[in-house]
Amino acid sequence: MKVRDRYAPSPTGALHPGNARSALFNYLFAHREEGTFILRIEDTDRRRHDDGSLATIMEGLRWLGLEWDEGPERGGPHEPYFQSERLPLYQAAADRLVATGDAYRCFCTPERLEELRRSQERAHMPPGYDGRCRDLDPAVVAGRVAAGDRAVIRMRVPGGSTAVVDLVRGTSEFANATLDDQVLVKSDGYPTYHLASVVDDHEMDITHVVRGDEWLPSAPKHVLLYGMLGWEPPVFVHLPLVLGPDRAKLSKRHGAVALLEYRDLGYLPEAMVNFLALLGWSPGTGDDFMTLPQLVQAFDIEKVQVSPAVFDAAKLDHLNGQHIRALPPEEFAARVRPWVPELREELLAAAAPLVQERMTRLTEAPGLLGFLVAAPDGGRDGIVPKKHDRAATIEVLRDARAVFAGADPGPGLEPGLRDVATRHDWKFGEVMMTLRIALTGSPVTPPLLESAALLGQEEVLGRIDASVAALEGAAGGKEAS
């Protein structure tokens, strides 16, 4: 049997890392099994519907490289892939259930249900539908329907118990009495998740339902529904929750950071995919660094974890650095490009190798490469080493200037600069730091001599002169450093 699985988000907000992890696992599993990964949009909640989120969800998936085989913008044999466009299917299923007695119309108003819930709470009773409309006389029902009374359709949960078989967790047994007569079709005619997902998973020949753990408690309702409709249930896999640092479920309703914000924070999609894959799954080999193709190759859905995983930003940072370093130099330059828009193309290409291994996030690019765009604008904090004074610093800069004046800047100048240090009885590191700040304005830069080479002799001499001038000017009274 060919594997077909799906990621089925509701367009009610931005994709967050927890959702992305679910999508990833579906993608990995489908690809590993040479099956089909489907994107289906569960837009059955008109109240919470958010117009922008569909685009955001698709953009997020594509950013990660998780292109779907069937779904919005791609089509497929089971179109449409929007539940709001499949209403007749759900209605037909609901009609069948009503006809067989497995479901019934309920005329209770939201107000009554609200009051019911409150009173149950007061009495410390478990909340749930009390079954008032469960056994209404068919004639009465027909009459109210004819009169235009609004109704929902509820499933008639039978007695006994229902077993849910999960590929990684094994079998869980649920007493049906704890299940509640779930609403299947709302009074606006839209199905609830429970009906819609069961109908679609069947209609779309989904073989594996891989979804978050929060669905496990409602899985028995779904199993019941498959049985009532005479369908074979798919294989279930409930993924462990992704937790925030506070150990609570990561959720868009609890202020989780949207996936695409990580892109804006300078993370590579490769790193995010790698990191997400390791939340709740492990290749078992000890390898942490993996690309999407490698993940596909190694993925084994039976090895997914059963216990929740905490989202650890530090590990994401580490993997991001690893993936940045693993990029081919030209590719790395291309990724950095948007972060330093003013930097000339040749300079970026030449400077990229210098900064590639010292970045954790792309956001660091401007700080590391800014000196190539503009000369220090006066900020020269720390140009005078702790153990030396301003006058000596000026002398050292002048002496060093002579070295730069004698040859094109580059690593070849190191011996000459060491001589400068010796002559003034400075440490070589002190000379370099003073020059670093003179040339870049920053105490943290790529290797200085290589950086100077990018600047060019004329620019280097000019910046040294400017620094000397600034130090001399400061001698007039103001603080130099």
Add this chain to the structure above:
RNA sequence: GGCCCGUUCGUCUAGUGGCCUAGGACACCGCCCUCUCAAGGCGGAGAUCAGCGGUUCGAAUCCGCUACGGGCUACCA
């Protein structure tokens, strides 16, 4: 409250009865390298495998109970 799921270093995890005096990775600390910052190399600290009781010659691994944590409990998904 009820139902369900879970519990190995701070975090992600390896581990499916003897190879475990529990391995790796991140983070942390130290050393090396070194013109800064990184990267890299080497080393260290860090888990009585939630607790208790069973099963067994032998348990992180099997069973039970307890505790704790989380999820669900909508005409949301």
